[in-house]
Amino acid sequence: MSNRRLAGKTVISLDLFTDAYRVTGYATVGAGGIQAELANPNSNFLELENAYISRMHQPGDIISSYNICAFRKDNISFILLQDRREGIAVGTQHGHSIFTRGRTAAVFITVPAFEIVGDVQHDGRIAPRDILVQSPGNFQPVFSARASAALYPEITYSGDLILVHKELVGIFCLDLNKKTE
Secondary structure (H helix, E strand, O other), X not given: OOOEEEOOEEXXXXXXXXXXEXXXXXXXXXXXXXXXXXXXXXXXXXXXEEEEEEEOOOOOOEEEEEEEEXXXXXXXXXXXXXXXXXXXXXXXXXXOOOOXXXXXXXXXXXXXXXXXXXXXXXXXXXXXXXXXXXXXXXXXXEEEEEEEEOOOXXXXXXXXXXXXXXXXXXXXXXXXXXXXX
């Protein structure tokens, strides 16, 4: 069911993480993509369909599944997408948008229970505060990303794009010398 369209909407596959759970499912998004859904001021919730829930420390064990569920946006630690294009607004010319332009820098970010590494792209000065403040929305895009459980570092999740909830960031580090891919 990857990336199908329904009456002006697109259904995308994603993995959503809280501080203790991983939920795999599908979200229906409009032309603004998942970032617009997350930034929608008319709802504090993000809905997923065909949701499979597992505990963060036991990723292979599905503890429950539901046809539909909702998450408070402020409790989402990060969202993992396998294809960065699903994080870009539909109809963006040539796939270039705020998610794919600017200079690239390697990052290390912590949120509750997870460490995230990958690349950020930013038009302005490459500094942690500037990136977090100037990037639009409440979720920081991290490309070619990997998330590791802090207490179980052997448990990792990788994707083309991870959207990290900025308000839950504990540590944000840049490695300006590291070659990014």
